[in-house]
Amino acid sequence: QVQLVQSGSEVKTPGASVKVSCKASGYTFTDYSLHWVRQAPGQRLEWMGWINAGNGNTKYSENFRVRVTITRDAPASTVYMELSSLRSEDTAVYYCARGPLIVLVSDAPGNWFDPWGQGTLVTVSS
Amino acid sequence: IQLTQSPSFLSASVGDRVTITCRASQGISSYLAWYQQKPGKAPKLVIYAASTLQGGVPSRFSGSGSGTEFTLTISSLRPEDFATYYCQQLYSYPVTFGPGTTVDIK
Numbered sequence: 001q002v003q004l005v006q007s008g009s010e011v012k013t014p015g016a017s018v019k020v021s022c023k024a025s026g027y028t029f030t031d032y033s034l035h036w037v038r039q040a041p042g043q044r045l046e047w048m049g050w051i052n053a054g055n056g057n058t059k060y061s062e063n064f065r066v067r068v069t070i071t072r073d074a075p076a077s078t079v080y081m082e083l084s085s086l087r088s089e090d091t092a093v094y095y096c097a098r099g100p101l102i103v104l105v106s107d108a109p110g111n112w113f114d115p116w117g118q119g120t121l122v123t124v125s126s
Numbered sequence: 127i128q129l130t131q132s133p134s135f136l137s138a139s140v141g142d143r144v145t146i147t148c149r150a151s152q153g154i155s156s157y158l159a160w161y162q163q164k165p166g167k168a169p170k171l172v173i174y175a176a177s178t179l180q181g182g183v184p185s186r187f188s189g190s191g192s193g194t195e196f197t198l199t200i201s202s203l204r205p206e207d208f209a210t211y212y213c214q215q216l217y218s219y220p221v222t223f224g225p226g227t228t229v230d231i232k
Contacts, residue, residue: 035221045161045169045212045223061220095168109216111175112159116168 002026004034004096004117011123017084020120022096029077030054033099035113036070036081040092048094050109051079054102086124093119127151127215129224137232142203146227148196148213157217160189160198163226164209172211173198203229 007021022034036048049060051070058070069082079096096117100110128151138144148158156176161169171180173189176196186201200207208231213224 037223044225045214047221047223050219059219063220097169109157109219109221111157111178111216112171112180113161113169113214114171114174114180116170119168 002098002115004098004115006094006096006117006120009121009123011125012086013126014087014124016086016124017082018086018122019080019082020094020096020122022079022081022117024053024077024079024098027098030074031101031103033102033105033110034070034072034079035097035099036068037095037097037113037116038092039095039119040089043092045095048081050099052102052107053079057107059107083122086122088124091122091124093121095119127154127217127222129213129215129222131211131213131224131227133227134225136227136229138203138229139232140203140205142232144200144203144229146198146211146213146229148191148198148224150194150196150215150217153193154215154217156192157215158189158191158196159214159216160187161212161214162207162209163212169212200229205231 005023035050051058067084072079097113130149132147158176160173163169177189188199210226210228
């Protein structure tokens with residue numbers, strides 16, 4: 001079945017960087033986009049950015065554009081999200097989520113995110 | 127595009143009919159999805175394109191609306207439906223989510 005499995009929890013100090021992985025299985029990796037969404041404690045979901053797993057094109061939220069980098073390793077069916085210059089407000093659960101078929105939506109958001117990875121807790125604390 | 131949801135919190139009983147509203151700050155056609163999230167779990171897609179039920183989701187869930195106002199209805203609440211529900215707009219970047227509606231047991 002279609003599945004996204006993320007890397008484990010991380011504890012980082014302020015100013016450091018974190019790199020979270022998301023390994024896809026059960027479908028043709030390069031046919032779909034992958035999005036990153038985070039959820040700080042008690043807060044709403046916040047979209048961070050997106051990668052076209054086929055050609056590697058990316059788009060980032062202006063809230064994170066300077067600090068976030070999303071990459072992919074197609075042979076490994078894995079997408080990575082790196083967030084730099086961490087601060088305490090970045091403490092959150094980070095999710096990857098699959099978008100629709102690229103051929104149907106090109107670079108548009110599409111109609112849904114499904115499935116989602118299990119989430120990775122990133123704690124930023126001195 | 128900003129999304130608001132009402133109510134923020136809803137206390138209901140098994141068997142109740144529940145309706146949650148999501149409003150967008152500008153027209154988004156039918157590019158709206160609904161997700162269910164339980165504590166400690168990832169969101170799960172329930173409805174997409176405003177009214178299309180995701181495969182495997184019970185038919186007691188339904189969605190409606192277009193433009194700026196949307197609703198998610200659960201026709202008869204089951205114990206497993208107690209969760210937080212988020213709407214999401216996919217009309218344009220950045221994709222945004224509503225603040226969530228928590229459905230709790232009365």
